[in-house]
Amino acid sequence: MNRKEALETVKPHLTEHRYRHTLGVRDAALTLAEKLGVDQDKAEMAAIFHDYAKFRSKDEMRGIIKEQQMDEDFIHYGDELLHAPAGAHLVKKEIGITDEEILSAIFWHTTGRPGMSDMEKVIFLADYIEPNRKFPGVEQAREKAETDIDEAVRTALSNTVTFLLQKNQPVFPGTLEAYNDVTFKKQQNEGGE
Ligand code: DGI
Ligand code: FE
Ligand code: FE
Secondary structure, three states: OOHHHHHHHHHHHOOHHHHHHHHHHHHHHHHHHHHHOOOHHHHHHHHHHOOOOOOOOHHHHHHHHHHOOOOOHHHHOOHHHOHHHHHHHHHHHHHOOOOHHHHHHHHOOOOOOOOOOHHHHHHHHHHHHOOOOOOOOHHHHHHHHHHOHHHHHHHHHHHHHHHHHHOOOOOOHHHHHHHHHHHHHHHHHOOOO
């Protein structure tokens, strides 16, 4: 499937606002993929389809997570998490994308995870910093992404955890583990703190 077909395929599944966000994620992902040396065509596909399931019913998405025996934490830590693992499954089943690098980048794009692959980092971070985003602290993450992608991922995770704590929301264990993982790795690189 080429870029034009991919965009035409995803568009009816999204709102106008979400489609614009998707184009922003696509642009950001291409830039980050080039910096990290990951396959730009795959990064572009993952970006285009990353929010494919965003508007599916919660019951359908919960059903997929159970049937596919995915980690049920995705069901218990907030409905916003459902569309990432459910989306990876639906993109495979309905669109026919079978590339595991693409599917796992979609799967982990909301929460992140410890030991993220470069492709997973590209999509996770592109989703966070794309030009239409206006979160507090996003500018800092964008600046860091220019020079140090791991540090930008750490900032995005840290901001997300802070945001959830401020709203008295539960934090998905994998998100905290991802934050700890990139933080430990940074300390090791700096020779400890
Ligand atoms: O789908 P998008 O809006 O483009 O962005 P996204 O897939 O990153 O989803 C953002 C939402 O997910 C936002 O409402 C915060 C929420 N979220 C991200 N990480 C966690 C989380 N919610 C919980 N409960 N736990 C998390 O670890
Ligand atoms: Fe998303
Ligand atoms: Fe998104």
